[in-house]
């Protein structure tokens with residue numbers, strides 16, 4: 001969850017501090033980047049995958065290591081269907097609350113699970129899209145020391161559109177309108193394949209895909 005950052009559009013200040021993170025993609029083409037954090041889980045990830053498939057959309061899933069261990073078949077489906085994978089730590093740690101050593105070990109533990117679960121050999125003749133180099137910090141929180149080291153090893157992916165799908169107090173339609181209003185060419189949109197976000201994802205994701213597909217946008221994986 002990213003509940004520490006209560007704004008829909010990323011502030012220029014924050015993106016200036018973390019300037020080596022990817023906040024949006026600089027492109028003139030009508031491309032959008034959906035990202036789903038905190039999965040995979042059986043209750044919502046298959047729904048997300050079905051909807052993406054229906055609109056021929058690709059996305060990026062920032063997975064929690066322990067969820068990948070528990071749901072390896074769903075994880076494999078994400079890979080087989082051509083989406084990208086990113087590391088979101090093993091236990092969804094808030095970097096501010098952990099020593100660098102503990103935090104990096106948790107990231108490495110997640111990386112090991114992702115490597116283990118994904119096949120390095122392409123068994124189905126499909127393009128191997130697995131990309132371990134993407135990392136998104138849970139809650140968007142990193143200490144400066146963690147940021148300094150991680151940016152050398154990973155492509156740190158943040159967002160420019162926060163969907164608020166995790167916010168139980170926000171109405172579904174308001175959440176949808178926030179996303180539709182704030183998304184522009186090259187936007188990186190954060191959603192969650194989590195239990196908390198499930199009602200809003202079920203409501204909004206099909207509408208987001210339809211709205212932008214009809215406007216000629218394509219959804220790509222990072």
Ligand SMILES: [Zn+2]
Pocket residue numbers: 001002037038088092137138139
């Ligand atoms: Zn998260």
